[in-house]
Amino acid sequence: MSFNSDGLSHYKKEDIMVTIKQVSALSGVSKSTVSRVIAHNGAVSKKSRKKVDAAILELGYRPNSFARSLKSNKSNIVGIVVVNMGSAFYAEVLGGIQKAFDGSDKHLMVSSGYGDKETEFETISSLIDRQCDGLLLFLESDFSRDEIHKLCNRDIPIVLMGRDGIPYGYNSVQVDNKTGGTVAIMSLIEAGRRKIVHLAGPQNLADARDRLDSFWQAIEQSDINKSHCCVIVGPYTEAFGYQSTKALLAEGVDFDAICAGDDEIAAGVYMALREAGKKIPEDIAVIGYDDNFHARHMYPPLTSVCQPIETLGLQAGKMLVTMMQGEQSANINMVLGATLVERESI
Amino acid sequence: MSFNSDGLSHYKKEDIMVTIKQVSALSGVSKSTVSRVIAHNGAVSKKSRKKVDAAILELGYRPNSFARSLKSNKSNIVGIVVVNMGSAFYAEVLGGIQKAFDGSDKHLMVSSGYGDKETEFETISSLIDRQCDGLLLFLESDFSRDEIHKLCNRDIPIVLMGRDGIPYGYNSVQVDNKTGGTVAIMSLIEAGRRKIVHLAGPQNLADARDRLDSFWQAIEQSDINKSHCCVIVGPYTEAFGYQSTKALLAEGVDFDAICAGDDEIAAGVYMALREAGKKIPEDIAVIGYDDNFHARHMYPPLTSVCQPIETLGLQAGKMLVTMMQGEQSANINMVLGATLVERESI
């Protein structure tokens, strides 16, 4: 062991990695006995145990997880892929997931797939390479069962999470987008609005497509004149909400309600409406989607559709725990309902 | 290999784990040569390489990361501990961190310490057990240098992140809380407010303490009569903001500005003020902290102090990358300034 100039001990790997062998030597028993002690299995005499414990303490021994995993083929790692762990939405998902694993000895290895199929593919493979004991996937791309299966050449438990209604043939937890979308439009219709604009999210995203579907479906099942309604497609951003609303106003389009693809879009709508001197909901009713934190703090508070995001993560996590524990029973597809949170924008 | 009833192949571990040995057998070269091919080191004849590549492809071979790590003592895992990855704040931190590692072969192992010293300790240890190549820590507790050092019996690069001003003696990236707090109060004072209430965050948190310090300091350096100002301490929640403001109003306390500990508290303040018919900022000026997404969507838009959260994560990540690459040069303590985002609540 060498010491550097400031007197702090400066370790090199070889110096410090204390192994079972050293514990064995110091305690005067065999490696096997040490192993039995640390694994709490097999029978060990009190005397031996005591000696081993003392040696472990003295040396500060901690078992090497790689060696263990190499033998056992178990990593105690749960691999997680979300679209982007840096966003508030997926943070909530992760919050739910971690609740499911709190107190367990599993570690969470989290990656972002960025909604890019290649990246998602790459990420999943390397997670599998790491011998994850289970996988929790919130992907944007529509992976087919075969594709995932090909990736996954081991028999790893997988739970898919998602906002879309696609049954992957895997165990999954989803939030019900279709119904959520319907509920949103219906609340507008019930409030007597008849000229509704839908500011839809990007159509490469399944959830945005679903909501658009429900939009037209609800319109058709109502007494509304379809030609009085229209759809504009754009990104899930405040800017899109702002600009499209401004454009609508400038073009003199006649409408009495806006159904925003999400709360960010709705925030932009508010801005444009306020600038134009339009009153919410008197002149124009607005509804959002997601029930983000800011929805209730907008003025007037925004009516929105609440998705049980954290619950989604929690349930998916629990499902995976069950699968990892024992036999993978039935193929479960859990669907969580979205709920309307009525505030003052309608 | 057995097949189950639905015709899908049902793998067992033994069936599927393809090892270097099998590649060696199929390609007709030794394990060593295969190893050289996959590691791209050592000299291999074109012919051998070709055979090996073909075999790898055919078998779908992927090297076992544990066996590799066991040999190399390198995990390619970066361990991360934040207070709570389920919250929007830390999601942003993580977003920054992942940017720093995008495109590298490092994996991120993320855990939450929940601001609980024991949990944090536990989490860090198990991350170290996993032979992480580096550690990124955003802790709430005041770990001493010695404590972390004791934990870390290997010479692992560590970067500390934080909102407080404590120099840990480790490399770190922090946001400047003191100045941020001062900027907040100053803007109130400059706007002519003289009877200011500070709704401070929980005092077991260093950042809340720092901001409280700056509050009194700024007051003292101004011409304000200290006795016209007061402080209420509570959690970083909307409820706290709401209730304390209501209480203030009910008790008939005379004040013309509220400096909220964060934007959540400010949101509660808004509600109470609106209910009481008070106008913002005419009657009462309000300032928040964090510049959360909802700040600009409140009515009127909330003036707040913006912390470069994502940058914090990014810089910390970059710093760690540097440390992991080569010699750990100087001890760097990076401080990121907070900025005032002026809107209409003052």
Place this chain on the structure above:
DNA sequence: CTGAAAGCGCTAACAG
């Protein structure tokens, strides 16, 4: 350029 052999740290029969 290639193969044989040793060993990373740990676990799990198998004899004692």
Place this chain on the structure above:
DNA sequence: CTGTTAGCGCTTTCAG
């Protein structure tokens, strides 16, 4: 109850 032994899958000398 305990020690010996044989690997887990990979890398890396060291001879050839």
